Amino acid sequence: MKAIGYNHAGLITAPDALVEFETGMPEVKPRDLLVEVMGISVNPVDVKVRAGMEPEKGPKIIGYDAAGLVREVGTDVKNFKVGDAVFYAGEFTRSGSNAEFQVVDERIVGKKPKSLKYAEAAGFPLTSITAWEILFDSLALKEGAGLGESLLIVGGAGGVGSILIQLAKKLTRLTVVATASRPETIEWVKKMGADHVINHRESLVDQVKALGLTPRYVVSLNGTEQHFPAIVSLIKPRGHIALIDDPQTLDIAAIKLKALSFSWEFMFARSMFQTDDMEKQHDLLNRVSEMIDQGTLISTVTNNLGVLSIESLKKAHTLQESGRVIGKNVLNGF
The missing domain is CATH 3.90.180.10 (Medium-chain alcohol dehydrogenases, catalytic domain)
Structure with a gap:
């Protein structure tokens, strides 16, 4: 062959x-x-x-x-x-x-x-499995759950982000905030169904606060090392952070004071x-x-x-x- x-x-x-x-x-x-x-x-x-x-x-x-x-x-x-x-x-x-x-x-x-x-x-397949396992294994959500809570997706316009937004909107009751930075990616993320779109090239903390939200869940699909301090700052105590990328260094001790949970997703x-x-x-x-x-x-x-x-x-x-x-x-x- x-x-x-x-x-x-x-x-x-x-x-x-x-x-x-x-x-x-x-x-x-x-x-x-x-x-x-x-x-x-x-x-x-x-x-x-x-x-x-x-x-x-x-x-x-x-x-x-x-x-x-x-x-x-x-x-x-x-x-x-x-x-x-x-x-x-x-x-x-x-x-x-x-x-x-x-x-x-x-x-x-x-x-x-x-x-x-x-x-x-x-x-x-790969993106669907990854997104599904993030929602229902890593974050331990149940279908239909999430009313009154919000999910921040850092990097919403890529393959995983595109299907994660859709699954979260169709199978849970979470408010979904996704990041994008270019006009075309912003429009794409809106098309996928995100409730709010913010720019990951600007302050995540300020933009999320301006929405009046404090996410219980944050999924970081790229740039985790860069955005980690902001994620820890804006997430709810006892919240959950999930990621799929490969940061070289990560100050995991920073999540202790908020008693946060942390997990990697690897669909293989x-x-x-x-x-x-x-x-x-x-x-x-x-x-x-x-x-x-x-x-x-x-x-x-x-x-x-x-x-x-x-x-x-x-x-x-x-x-x-x-x-x-x-x-x-x-x-x-x-």
Whole structure:
């Protein structure tokens, strides 16, 4: 099968930053699906891995979002059959979706939304799982809860922020405040459903106070190191901070006086450690798929960059590295 990978970690501008090659079909284990990849999307994790993780042997295939058709099922598969259309975010420790075929554990796979084409469907899994786990695992919210409380999302216009705003508005009663700084990102965040939009290039504390709010929950999706003092200042005592980025230093002792809770979200943790509840990702993806088909959730995809190739994938990585992506960029399969 055809695949695109990389031989050496480094800059996307290097002539051989990505390489196309032929490789054997992956082995299908008992709980696995063999999926013909029909669409993919690119996330910040793709860029971080390609730039900083040296392959152990041969070219490394990355790609952490896909939609496609099931072509083979493992001996113990319960939820899917050959011919099913599916979408998923894959696993951090297995070969990725930048290939003609991919194997993935059925417990982290959902039924593709019928109303979306494959590439557009591929824009949802990783961000949806991340956002869902933030709300209902990290913050421990219950559906329908949150009346009288508010949630601040720092970095609302990216892939995770776009779906997190929607899930919070549709499944909880929280007042949602999201940050954005450019006219186009401000409009996008409003379209996603945020109750209030503030500028993360200005004082978060002053802007939140001006709204008359004291958030119990803060989710920081980027720039956590820069914004952490403001977050600690403005959040309610006994509130909860969740983040997904990788700050180099963080004064965690600063949260003690307010008795704050703190958690990282890493959506690959369940599959990486084969947790007893990893099938929760299958369930939540099916729920997201239903919400999309019902029109409850709207697409977060802003660009389809064409058929998967070295050129189109390089463009997607370059855009992701710019830090200016709104929503999600997707590509069609080979």
